[in-house]
Amino acid sequence: MKCIGELLDQEKYGLEGNIAVLENKEAIMKVFGLKNEKWLNVWNIDSRILTLFYKSFEAQYDWYIVVYDYQAFCVDQEIKEAVIWHEIGHIKYPVYENQLSVDSEIECDSLAIRKGHKEGMRKILELTLSMAHSLNHDLLTKITTERHLKLLG
Structure with a gap:
């Protein structure tokens, strides 16, 4: 079931x-x-970082940012804004389904940082790294560590 949380302000986000x-x-x-x-709790996964970005096939929307729980997504404005700017970055730096592009992810992180959300990106990457460790996911740990190093550098 699809539940629209908000429509992004075109002027604010330069869309x-x-x-x-x-x-x-x-x-x-x-x-x-x-x-x-229940696996979210077992594996220490913060649902705010589980997001997707899709091109829309509906006339009234061009893209969708899909979140797990909209209310939880809105709790921390720094995380929310960093996620939104990161996902907007995927318009220019797409990552297609079943593919991986660390360079695209870093470019999208950089956009969020340039838009003033370095603290939000730091939080997101720390949550992602924590999740990667609890899942014992070596590739996610490596990619997130590389993205985190770029953020600090």
């Missing part, structure tokens, strides 16, 4: 199209391979 932030727990669970939401 030429409409981006809707929507909540879709089922989509997030499926894409991230979670069969039950």
